[in-house]
Amino acid sequence: MKLKRQYFDVKDVVWDSKLEYKDEVLYLNKEEILKKIRPLMKNVTNVDLEIVKPGEDARIIHVLDTIQPMVKIEGSGKQYSGFFSHPKTIGEGITNVLRGFSIMESAPLPWDDGSASSGLLYPRDAIIDMTGPIKGFTPFSETINLVITYELVDGKSSEEYDNDIRLCGLKISEILAKLTVKNTPNEEETFSIDEINPDLPNVVLVWQCQNQGVYSNTYLYGHSIDNLVPTLLHPNEMLDGCIVSGNYVWPAFKVPTYLHVNHPILLELYKQHGKTINFKGVIFSRSHNPTNWHKERSANFCVKISKYLDADGLIMAWEGGGNAAVDGMLTIQQAENIGIKTSTITFEFGGKDGTEGVLLVDDVAEADAVISGGSIEKTYELPNVKRVIGGKYLRLNKESGGYFPPSNKSITFDTTTQFYCSGNQSGHSKLFGESY
């Protein structure tokens, strides 16, 4: 399987009367874009678009998912296969990627208990600051972002809101990526793991994603992964978008589609392929397995597939918090027990100064190579900002009745859980717990 990614750099995005990509600039005609996606707006209304750029004194709130705009121009299937298409296997041919640019979805999903928002699994306000103290937590302070904001039609189901929001995002991503077609890419990169060097160790990535129902979901080829037992993916399938996020529960721990498609660990393994390792594939599994029995079965399947692939090493990475950590740690334990060496990355606790309580929500003695993604139990004061995209008020602490402070004002959080991608689950960021 060979995939060529053609990167088209986006140095600027401007509103215009035309819709065009030229000389590294995206010219956007808002009306034309909205007209094209209008048939998809059945349960959402007043959809709007805003451009946010790196270095801006800006905050984006109610962030749901972020998408890498790309389009397949050669090879089987569509980008993000399974959405707007049959689930044809992707990962081969040529895909055009708008580099340095994202499509972001923002909406205040309802909190009523009749919907998917009951209990702890409700859409929590994910916050991005383009500058200031938390800028480094998210990859999107360094990309130009086209934020889609939605209002919701009253009385529709969680599934319906969720569906429209995602389809609009994916469609806009396609419309804009298609603008590259007649241009020359800034760079090309070919991805293949066909060639194996028998002298190098074999390594697999286990990528474990959240699934607990609507609003805390992950899609594989367009369908939710409930009931998924661990399965084997070619890394190119991920590069082409076989995994799409539908996870809005914990801002720190959710992994946007953009990072499934540009998975930092997967890309690192690709860099090492043929040099220091053979990258043998991605084992994709569901986290938040409901019982210990399911967890054990999942860990066993991950390790079984690794064994089939003759793996010497395994990287365990997961989306989500405590429940997922148990799944991940069990997998590490099973792998190490049969001699497959492992490493992993996770956020840590430790309180204000690192000395309070235990650092990890779960760990096993076999997990002896744990990279820190940073502590979530640290206090951060967000400054006043000039511009907010997504709404006038933050939506916080549903479990204690709700707290709705103005979104442009300074506010202090004593954990990082509201900050988008701050859990560093896929290793995108340099944030870590430094020990003194």
Added chain:
Amino acid sequence: MGKLKAVYYINQFYAGIGGEEKADIGLMTFDEKKGPAIGIERFWQGEMEIVKVISCGDNFINNEDKFKSILPKIKKILKKVNPDVFIAGPAFNAGRYGVACAKLCDYVKRELGIESVTSMYYENPAVKMYVKNNYIVESAETSRGMKKVLPILSNLSLKLAKKENIGPARLEGYLPTGYRYNEYHDKTGAKRTVEILLKKLNNENYKTEVPLRGLEKVSPSKPFKDIENAKVALITTGGLVPKGNPDKLKQAFSVTYGKYNIGNLDSIKKDEYESIHGGYDTTIVNQDPNRLVPLDELRNLEKEGKIREIHGKFFTTCGIGTNVENSKQIGRKIVKDLEKENVDIAILTST
């Protein structure tokens, strides 16, 4: 400006007094340099000098009363000399020497406000006792590592003397104190996750960023074969207590346990017992306490002769948020009780 000043602590061996046979010797002070104090100065290139060497026998200083008796003298010396830093060791993996170095450093820093630093092997028992509030430079296991550790110790001690900011453990060479703060690495998490796996695969040294908890492995005792002749006790961490919780056991973060008579009961009555556990839904237990402490079924086994007898009391605590040290203490006390009563088997039910 004059040179910075350091005071250096070594044991009787490094002071050239003698080995084990001299370990009871008391406090000595020297104006001339001895042991590692000779080697370390050259790294400072004239910026700092050792103005006093003090020494004690390892046994002497590890006796708590004797240690206390010399503190006023040490305080007097240090007040007089007014050093910029106090250095002790390296003690490598020598237990008594390690504890002496660390507790002197701790005293000097805490009580006298003088910066201090020592050095030893990471498994030296003193590390666990003192590392949280003291700089302990990591050394090799034996004195063969002296050459390697002195430059690191000298560098950190000079920085401390100059009151410079001390960087993170991995860069300065001291053992992590447990304090951790969010910072930015020069490489992404993804890159480091791959790199550490490569090190493991290539059998190179690697260091986990999130430290291991060092969970102790508890080996199970040998299977008890003669069950018909066994005296069986019931223990629970599910918080079952007589109604009203007469001993005021804690609902969480337990520090103790209760034991209650079941000697003449066939089963535990729901009106008389309740669970006070703060971490699970206790409805079912409160409806039938025997589902937590299975006295009814065990009584049947006793009647059938499958076991000899049931111990007359059951033990109970709340297993929630209880730290490992308290858990161990509770466990040890219960075991003592069980041994005294010649219990052969214990059934522990958790929730």
